[in-house]
Amino acid sequence: MIPAIVRVGDLYDKKIYFLPQLMASAEAMKKALAYLEPHLKKAAVADKGKVILATVRGDIHDIGKNIVALLLKNYGYCVIDLGKDVSEQVILDAAHKEKPDVIGLSALMTTTMVNMKDIIALARAQGIRTDFLVGGAVVTDAYAKSIGASFAKDGVEAVKVIEKLIKK
Numbered sequence: 001m002i003p004a005i006v007r008v009g010d011l012y013d014k015k016i017y018f019l020p021q022l023m024a025s026a027e028a029m030k031k032a033l034a035y036l037e038p039h040l041k042k043a044a045v046a047d048k049g050k051v052i053l054a055t056v057r058g059d060i061h062d063i064g065k066n067i068v069a070l071l072l073k074n075y076g077y078c079v080i081d082l083g084k085d086v087s088e089q090v091i092l093d094a095a096h097k098e099k100p101d102v103i104g105l106s107a108l109m110t111t112t113m114v115n116m117k118d119i120i121a122l123a124r125a126q127g128i129r130t131d132f133l134v135g136g137a138v139v140t141d142a143y144a145k146s147i148g149a150s151f152a153k154d155g156v157e158a159v160k161v162i163e164k165l166i167k168k
């Protein structure tokens with residue numbers, strides 16, 4: 001499904017597809033994920049650690065974040081998914097309240113990935129020392145490092161990185 005949706009993005013880029021096709025593809029992806037979820041092996045208990053996930057403010061792309069959430073749950077993590085287009089304040093309030101082991105942020109647009117930097121800076125200013133993990137098609141390892149976060153390219157890598165962060 002992922003190569004197919006990436007191809008949709010390419011066709012949209014080339015102006016062969018437009019927003020309706022993009023939306024129809026996203027709907028198909030959501031339905032397919034909902035179909036798969038009950039068939040995936042579930043961890044018996046969510047005791048490996050607590051992870052907050054959110055797509056940053058201004059960004060409504062959540063398919064990738066939802067895949068990361070699904071994988072983390074299957075590997076035994078307690079996931080608090082704040083959803084998409086989430087404001088800095090909501091993320092920080094949740095961090096204070098839930099005291100997670102890791103906060104995962106997703107952004108799919110160059111215009112919204114800059115919000116990750118603000119969230120981390122605000123968190124540090126408020127004394128939140130929690131590790132941040134960032135991801136999303138436009139995010140790179142170099143960008144993550146520059147804002148003081150870890151990076152994972154997909155859900156499988158996210159599981160590995162979070163395991164390391166919690167062990168350290």
Ligand code: B12
Binds near residue numbers: 058107158
């Ligand atoms: C589907 C889609 C949509 C859907 C989103 C539906 C939804 N519920 O998510 C809809 C149709 C709503 C949409 C809207 C728009 N979109 Co759009 N969209 C896409 C598309 C085709 C696919 C994104 C996707 O789901 N990929 C599949 C998932 C599985 O991949 P992923 O998100 O990258 O996630 C993986 C990894 O990145 C990682 N990951 C993701 N999040 C996280 C988080 C953490 C913590 C970690 C560790 C890892 C991680 O793991 C995931 C699993 O492997 C992309 C093209 C592309 N190639 O990315 C454009 C794209 C992202 N969209 C784009 C644009 C411009 C828009 C619109 C502005 C269009 C418009 N004119 O209105 C709006 C944005 C509105 C907004 N404010 O957010 C551009 C962004 C350009 C840029 N570089 O900034 C892209 C790149 C298309 C393009 N080529 O121009 N879009």
